[in-house]
Amino acid sequence: MHGPQKSKQQDLETIARSGGALRRMVARIPTYLTDVRENPAWLPMFLLARTMPFRRAHWLMAKRVRSSANTAPSMFGDLRAEAIAAELRRTGIFTGLTLPASIQAEIARFGHETPCFGNFDRKLEFLAGGHVDAEQHFGRTILSGHHFERVLQCEAALAVQRDPLLLDVSRHYLGGEAKLITTRTWWSFPTKSASEADLSRASFKFHFDLDDWRMLKFFFYLSDVDADAGPHVYVRGSHNRRRVKHQLTLLVGHPAHEVLGFYGEDSAITLTGKAGSGFVEDPFGFHMGTLAKQSPRLMMEVGFGVSKPSKRRYHGEPVVR
Structure with missing residues (x-):
């Protein structure tokens, strides 16, 4: 496919993806209304934190440490925390974290021995080792398995x-007011039957998180992750500048x-x-999970x-108090 015909096809695909995203956003309206009733300050954050002027103004209010x-x-x-924070300010990501072997092994054992819930649905409960059987039993593609609040039963995770x-x-x-908000463990599973709808509902496209004005997330691989096990991708530098087009839309996901x-092809890592390997990132920067092709990934x-932490469980993450 070449020239105008190819461009037209890409435009149609973009419209189709946007339509699906808008449908998912409409479906979340009851959740959004619950958030506003629980915490009225959530709405201005949701609307304005995606724009750089308002976001930078909020950063100016950070309590000095x-x-x-x-x-x-x-x-x-x-x-050194100061050195890690300096790298985060520069690129949005720091990759030099490693869990002790005993801690990694204990959390991995928990992940294998504790039933998870497929695709964020508590009706789809199974052990990770039975993923293939679970897909057959439930008659649907299962791309992820979350442990939800069960992670709080794992002493190593708490440590x-x-x-x-x-x-x-x-x-x-983030500033002196930074506080622990969420903790979660989950599986990403390889599957041969993922549809376009399955992939569009998952995080397999570049997006940014918009759960708070200022956030930081630490990630740890609890299984070996190679190119076929769904590695995480982060776009360095995208946390502190943003294309105007991406600030003036309610959508957080955008085509690669x-x-x-x-940002440049070489900005993606x-x-x-x-x-046991880990990293910490500013999730306002563009990032995505990739599809596990051969091996499951525990993270x-x-x-x-x-x-203020929300009482609801965003993506099944327990609110830690």
Whole structure:
């Protein structure tokens, strides 16, 4: 396909994807209304935090933090929070985290032995090792399996979320009001029957998170992740500048050619690594999960923010108090 015909086809595909995204947004309206009733401050954040002028104004209100005086031991060794925060300000991501082998093994064991819920649906409950049988039993494609609040039963996961380095980094980057918000573990599964609708509902396109004015998320691979196991992709530098077109829309997901065309192909980093490897990112930067092709991926996330935590469970993530 060449020339105008190809361009027209791309335009039609973009319209189709946008239509699906809008339908999903309409379906979420009851959830959005619940958020507003629970916390009226959520609505201005949702509408304005996607724009750079309002976002930068909010960053100016961050409570200053002095040089770290934290002497509590960290499972991550002698990494300096100030240095990590400086790298985050520059690129939006820091990739030098490694879980102790015993911690990684314990959380991985929990992930294998604890039933998860497929596609965020509590009616689709199964053990990760029975994923193929679960797809046959439930008669549908299952791309993910979340443990929801069950992660709080795992002592090793609790040890990670409470590690002093994570809060120290968050305070140096987000400001002194930074607080622990969410913790989750989930599986990403390879499947041969994923439809376009399945993929459009998942995070397999470049998007940014809009859960708070200022956020930071720590991710840890709990299984080996190579190019065929659904590695995470992050667009460096996209956390602190944004194409005007992407600020003036309610959609957070955008086609790869638009994102990489603006930030550059070489700005995207694909994160592979052994079990236990981790990274921290500003999720306002464009990122995406890739489809697991051969091997399932088990992952953990610990999120920090600056606003009042919602009582609802966003993506099944427990609110940690």
